[in-house]
Structures are given as structure tokens and as C-alpha cells.
Amino acid sequence: MIAPLAEALDRMTRVGGVWGALLVAADDGLVIAEAVMEGIKPAAIAALAASLARQSGIASEAAGAGTPRFLHLQGAAGTLAVMSAGDGLLLVAVGSDEMNVGLARLEMLRAIEAAE
Amino acid sequence: MMIDELTSLVDEYLRSPRSLAFVDLAERLRTEGRLEAAVRVALTGLEHYPTLSAAYDVYARILLDIGDLDRAETIWRELLERDRRHVGALTGLGGLYARKGDYDSALDHLERALSVDPADPAVVQALMRVRRAAEDAEGDATSAQASEQTLFRGLDGAGRGMLLADRHGQMLGGRLETPAGDEVSEPAAAHVASVAREATRTADMLGLGPWLWLTIEAAAANLHLSAPDDQSLLLVVRDRSMPAGRLARLAERAAETARGWLGEQIL
Amino acid sequence: MRRSRVIEAWTYEPLERFVRESGARLTLVMTPAGQVLAQFGFARAVDVMAAAALGAAVFASSSEIARLLGNLEFSTLHHRGHRFGIFLGGCAVPRGRLLALVIYGEDSSVGLVQLFFDELVRGLQEAAPEQERSRPVLAADFERELNDSLASLFGR
Numbered sequence: 001m002i003a004p005l006a007e008a009l010d011r012m013t014r015v016g017g018v019w020g021a022l023l024v025a026a027d028d029g030l031v032i033a034e035a036v037m038e039g040i041k042p043a044a045i046a047a048l049a050a051s052l053a054r055q056s057g058i059a060s061e062a063a064g065a066g067t068p069r070f071l072h073l074q075g076a077a078g079t080l081a082v083m084s085a086g087d088g089l090l091l092v093a094v095g096s097d098e099m100n101v102g103l104a105r106l107e108m109l110r111a112i113e114a115a116e
Numbered sequence: 117m118m119i120d121e122l123t124s125l126v127d128e129y130l131r132s133p134r135s136l137a138f139v140d141l142a143e144r145l146r147t148e149g150r151l152e153a154a155v156r157v158a159l160t161g162l163e164h165y166p167t168l169s170a171a172y173d174v175y176a177r178i179l180l181d182i183g184d185l186d187r188a189e190t191i192w193r194e195l196l197e198r199d200r201r202h203v204g205a206l207t208g209l210g211g212l213y214a215r216k217g218d219y220d221s222a223l224d225h226l227e228r229a230l231s232v233d234p235a236d237p238a239v240v241q242a243l244m245r246v247r248r249a250a251e252d253a254e255g256d257a258t259s260a261q262a263s264e265q266t267l268f269r270g271l272d273g274a275g276r277g278m279l280l281a282d283r284h285g286q287m288l289g290g291r292l293e294t295p296a297g298d299e300v301s302e303p304a305a306a307h308v309a310s311v312a313r314e315a316t317r318t319a320d321m322l323g324l325g326p327w328l329w330l331t332i333e334a335a336a337a338n339l340h341l342s343a344p345d346d347q348s349l350l351l352v353v354r355d356r357s358m359p360a361g362r363l364a365r366l367a368e369r370a371a372e373t374a375r376g377w378l379g380e381q382i383l
Numbered sequence: 384m385r386r387s388r389v390i391e392a393w394t395y396e397p398l399e400r401f402v403r404e405s406g407a408r409l410t411l412v413m414t415p416a417g418q419v420l421a422q423f424g425f426a427r428a429v430d431v432m433a434a435a436a437l438g439a440a441v442f443a444s445s446s447e448i449a450r451l452l453g454n455l456e457f458s459t460l461h462h463r464g465h466r467f468g469i470f471l472g473g474c475a476v477p478r479g480r481l482l483a484l485v486i487y488g489e490d491s492s493v494g495l496v497q498l499f500f501d502e503l504v505r506g507l508q509e510a511a512p513e514q515e516r517s518r519p520v521l522a523a524d525f526e527r528e529l530n531d532s533l534a535s536l537f538g539r
Contacts, residue, residue, distance in 0.1 A: 028463070029494020047494030048318040054490075055314040056332050059307035059339075063353055064294025066335030072360075073315055074331075075324030094322060317404070 001087055001115050006033035008091070008111030015107060017079070017099030024090040026050050032089070040094070049082050049092045070108075072101050083108040085115070122148065129157070134164050142174045146181060154178045169195055173204035185212055201232045207239050210246060219250035267377050271370055272354075279351040280344070280374050285309030288348060289377065295336055295355065308341055308351050315341070329367065331360055340367040344374040394421040397506025405499040406491035408467070411435055411484045412507070415443065415473075420481070438484035442471050459500070461493050470496045474504040476511035 005023050012021035013035050020036030022045055029050035034042040053071060060068045073080040079099040083091045091111060093104045125144050128137040138161030145154035158175040165171055172191050179188040189212055195205040206229035213222035226243040233239060267289040268274035276293040285306035292301045311330065319327035329342040333356070340352045340363050352367040394412055402410055402423050411431065412421040417439035422431055445460055460471040470485040470493060483503065485496050 025494075027492060029492035029498075043494065044321060044498050047492060047498040048314075048321060050492055051495055052311075052314045052318050054492075055307075055311045056330070059304065059311045059341075060332050060334040062300060062303040062307045063292060063337070063339060063351070064296070064298065064300050065332070065337035065339055065353060068332045068334045070333040072331045073318060073324070074328045075319040075326060076328060077325030078319070078323060080318065080322065080324060094324075097325070 002032060002089070004115040005085055005089065005091065005111055008107065008114070009033060009035040011111070012091070012093050012104060012107045015093070015095075015100050015103045017095040017097075018093050018104060019078075019095045020045065020093070022046055022049075022092040022094075023085070024050055024092050026053060026084070026088045026090045045080075045092060045094055049080060049094075050090060052080075053082050053084070053090060070105060072105075081105060081108070083112070085112050133160070136161075136165070136168075139168070139170050139174055142171075142178065146174065146178045149181075151178055151182055155182075169199065169202065170204070173202070173208065176205075176208055180208065180212055180215075185215065188212060203229050203233050203236060203239065206232065207236075207242055210242055214246045214249060217253070219246060219253060222246045223250065268370055268373055271373065272366055273352070277353045278370055279304055279308075279353075280377075281305035281308055281349045281351070282347060283309055283312065283349065289374075292351065292353060304351060305349075308349050311341060312343065312349050329364070331363065333360065338363050340364060342367055342371055344371040345378065348374065348378060350374055391420045393510040393512060394507060397503050397510055398423060400506065401499050401503040404502070405485070405487065405496045407485045407487045407496060409434070409484075409486040411438065411482075413439060413482050413484070415439055415480050415482055434484055438471055438482060442473060442482050445471075459497065461497075463493065468493055468496075470500065472497075472500050472504070474507060476508050477513050478511055481507060 002023065009021040009023060012018060020034065020040040020042065022031055022036070022042055023033040024030065024046040025032055027050075029047035031042045031046045034046075036042050036045075052073065053068065056071055057068050060066060067084070069084050071080075071082040073082075075097060077097050079093075079095050079097060079101060081093045081099070081101055081104050083105065085091050085108075091108045093099070093108070095104075122144055125137065125141045128135070129141045138157050142154045142158040142161065145151075145157060155175075155178055158171060158178055162168070162171050162175065172195055176188040176191040176195075179185075179191070189209065192205040192208045192212070195202045196209075199205075206225045210222045210226035210229065213219070213225065223243070223246055226239060226246055229236070229239045230243055267280065268278045271278065274290075276291055279290040279292040279301055280288040281304075282288055285308070287301055287305045290301070291299065292304045293299050315327045315330050319325060329340060332339040332341070337353050337355050338358060338360060342350050344350050350367065350371050352363065352370055354363055354366070358366070398410065398412060398421050401407070407423070410421075410423045411419055411434055413419045413435050417435040419431060419435050441460065458473055460469075462469045466489060468487050470483075470487065472483045472485070474481050474483070483500065485500070487493075487496055
């Protein structure tokens with residue numbers, strides 16, 4: 001499961017605007033694999049993305065929407081995309097405010113399908 | 117004139133302390149606001165006339181004025197058990213329930229009092245007062261509810277899929293229901309405040325700038341969280357058939373609406 | 384309202400920020416000998432003493448293993464349990480080495496704790512006073528200092 005997902009990180013980094021792509025352990029917020037540009041801090045991304053995913057999951061359940069599959073946090077100067085990859089894993093992409101979230105999302109879905 | 121009347125009652129009472137003059141005197145002292153004296157006169161009289169309904173009625177009114185609603189209610193209830201058509205007790209309980217804000221019970225008792233004695237001006241006046249108060253109270257509640265209901269009027273999903281909360285997780289307006297129709301506005305408001313704090317921290321620490329919105333694609337629905345202003349949070353939830361881009365547009369319109377509504381609220 | 388109890392005032396701000404951001408339930412900052420400089424979340428005195436002693440012992444043991452393996456040091460340790468996790472981290476400040484024992488629950492993660500521990504270390508390093516001129520440590524001095532610190536810790 002992990003190897004195909006880790007291999008997908010490289011493809012994710014080719015999406016326009018992506019600064020880095022990671023495979024993260026959701027419960028621990030730790031990096032399992034990463035492909036990031038110089039200056040990007042994978043440990044911080046992993047910890048914060050996992051925490052955001054956890055909080056979002058609680059809110060989503062409370063709203064009756066069920067378990068989250070994909071998050072997109074849009075900032076004025078950057079973007080974070082997080083997809084649940086199953087088995088307690090998250091695929092994370094971080095990039096500029098113009099990151100192509102749609103393509104990043106497609107690459108994440110392809111990676112998950114390939115890993116199953 | 118009034119002082120003469122009181123003086124006259126006092127003189128009568130002093131002439132015959134064990135007479136029934138104490139009832140009128142106690143009532144007069146109550147209406148004058150001299151509640152301590154009214155209590156003494158009423159209790160002294162009740163020692164001599166322990167079964168006199170009129171005395172208990174006056175005593176209950178004095179207790180109501182003092183603020184001892186429970187004891188007043190007990191006395192009037194006991195009077196009604198003895199006499200279901202006791203106008204004093206019915207009127208007294210009408211006033212008591214109105215004070216508690218239970219206008220339905222108040223009107224019920226006053227209307228019963230009126231049916232017993234249609235000509236009693238005190239009952240008529242009390243009924244009119246309570247009806248006016250009940251209408252005012254209903255108007256306040258209706259206008260608050262109407263204001264919340266107009267918050268997202270005209271927008272797709274307004275009555276069940278849009279929620280406005282403050283940053284402390286408390287509801288401001290709107291309504292959120294699950295696909296099964298259960299209202300989940302309050303818990304959702306509470307949790308989105310936590311999500312917003314997490315989003316703020318994440319965006320800040322990862323250098324993403326101020327966060328603008330967060331979309332969550334979940335198993336049963338899609339959610340869009342944004343901040344119409346720096347004090348509020350807007351959550352829009354739609355079923356998964358609505359694409360993310362369209363959800364974002366809907367949320368933008370809802371945010372505009374929310375900003376206008378927030379600006380109109382009297383704080 | 385202060386939720387931390389600190390003996391050394393300079394530890395307060397870095398510790399408060401760490402606890403707030405990491406979501407840690409229980410945190411001790413101590414010397415490698417187990418002398419507590421700051422705490423957050425312990426309700427009973429015996430928990431502080433036991434946790435400090437055990438944390439220092441665990442870290443000392445792992446340091447010895449690192450030495451045997453030829454590593455200079457292990458900087459952090461982590462044990463993950465079903466409901467709680469334990470994190471032990473060491474750092475150097477001008478006054479010497481410090482240890483942090485952190486216990487966190489399901490609303491945090493080792494990733495978050497590690498992330499903000501790095502900030503805690505930077506904060507302690509910046510806030511720590513310069514090392515005092517070293518003087519011979521007498522056994523009586525050490526015991527008195529330890530008793531003073533415990534008395535201060537428990538508000539006596």
C-alpha cells in the first residue's frame with residue numbers, strides 16, 4: 001500500500017503550483033514519505049495537516065456529513081490539499097495560492113486506486 | 117381623599133381589632149406599598165379568622181407583591197380547591213403566571229375569572245394587560261425567528277444547509293440538518309469553531325497567508341467553511357451532487373447575505 | 384489564569400505556548416537528575432515526583448544505549464499507547480541540559496508534539512539565563528535546593 005502511494009508523490013509534485021507532496025500517518029502526524037522543495041518543512045506539514053484532518057472529521061460527523069475524504073484549505077498565499085488514502089494514511093499536497101487543486105486531487109485519486 | 121380613606125380604615129381597625137375590618141385595611145396597606153404593615157395586619161386577622169377566604173386572598177396578594185410567588189401560588193391553589201370559582205384566586209393566579217411569563221396559564225385563569233364575574237373591572241383590566249403582554253412577547257419571539265429565517269432566504273438550501281456561527285462556536289443564525297432531517301445546528305457550530313482555529317494555525321504556520329475557506333468532501337455531503345467577517349463563520353452543507361466549484365459560489369453568495377444581516381443586527 | 388506551575392520563571396512563556404499549541408495534557412520540564420523546573424497538568428504531588436524520576440531514568444537509560452551504539456545521543460523518545468502517548472525530549476540551554484516529559488491524548492499527535500517541542504526548545508534556549516558561575520556542590524546544598532524547589536512547587 002505504502003510503496004505505490006509514495007511513488008505517486010513524484011507525480012503530484014508535477015502539478016502546477018505544488019511545492020511539496022507527502023504521505024502522512026494520520027494518527028501520528030508523522031511523515032512516511034515526502035517529495036518537497038527546498039525550504040518546505042515536511043514535519044510541520046504532516047503534523048498540521050493531520051490535525052486539521054482530524055478536526056474536520058469531527059465537524060463533518062457532527063454535521064451529519066460523515067467521514068471526510070478530501071480537504072482543501074485555501075489561503076491568500078497558499079493552498080493545502082489532503083486526501084484520505086485509507087489504512088490511516090493521508091496524501092497531502094501543499095502549494096501556492098494558484099495550485100491546481102483539481103489536478104492534484106485527480107493525481108491523489110489515481111494513486112489511491114493504483115495502491116488498492 | 118386617599119389618606120382619609122386609609123385613616124378611616126385604620127380607625128375602624130383600631131376600634132375593633134378582631135373585626136373583619138382587617139381585610140380591607142390589609143388590602144389598602146398593600147396597594148399603598150406598605151407591605152410590612154399589610155403582612156402584620158393580615159396575619160393578625162388570620163389568627164382570629166383562620167378559615168376566611170378573603171383574608172387568605174389578600175395575604176396571597178401581599179406575598180405576590182413581596183415576591184414570594186411560591187407561597188402565593190400555594191394559597192390561591194388551596195382556595196380554588198375549596199371553591200373552583202373563587203374570583204380572587206383565579207385573578208391572582210392570572211397575575212402570578214403572567215409574571216412568570218406563562219401567558220397561556222395566565223389567560224386561562226383570567227378568562228375563567230371573567231366567566232365567573234364578567235362585570236369585575238379588576239378582572240377585565242388584568243385580562244387586557246396580560247393579553248397585551250402576551251402579544252408583545254409573541255411578537256419579540258416571532259421577529260427574532262423571522263429574522264433568522266430571512267437570513268439566507270432565497271438561497272439554495274437556506275432552511276437546512278446554512279449555518280452562521282461566531283468564533284466561540286455559538287449559533288448566530290441559519291439552520292443545519294442531517295440528510296435524515298435531524299437538526300444539528302448547535303453541535304456543528306461548536307465544531308466548526310475548532311476547525312477554524314486549526315485552519316488559522318495551519319495556514320499561518322505553513323505560510324499560506326490568511327485562510328479564505330475550507331472545503332470538505334465527505335462521505336454523505338460536501339461542506340464549505342468560510343469567514344464572512346473576523347467575528348463569524350459560515351458553514352454551507354450540500355449533498356454530494358453539488359460540485360465543489362458551485363458550492364463555493366453558493367457559499368460566496370451566502371457570505372454576502374450574512375455580512376448584510378450581521379450589519380443589521382442590533383447588539 | 385495561569386495553568387502552569389513554574390519554579391524557574393523563564394520557563395513559563397515557552398511552556399505555556401508549547402502546551403497550548405501541542406494540546407499536551409501533562410508536561411514536565413526538568414533537569415536530567417529529575418529536578419522539576421516547570422509543570423503543567425499534574426494534580427497530585429506524587430505524580431510529579433514519580434513521573435520526573437521515571438522520565439529522567441528512561442532518558443538516562445536510552446542515552447546509555449545510544450552511547451553503546453556509538454551515537455552521540457537520542458534527542459527524543461516516543462511511546463504510543465492506546466489512549467495516551469509519551470514523548471521525552473532533551474535539549475541544551477546555557478545552564479545545562481533539560482528534559483521535557485510530555486503526555487498527550489487522542490486530540491493531539493506525536494507529530495504535533497514534536498513540531499512544537501522544537502519551538503519549545505528554541506524558546507527555552509532564548510529565555511534561559513546564563514549559566515551561574517560554577518561552585519562546588521555540597522550534598523547539603525543540593526538537598527536544600529531540592530527541598531526548596533519541591534516546597535515552591537507545591538505551594539508550601
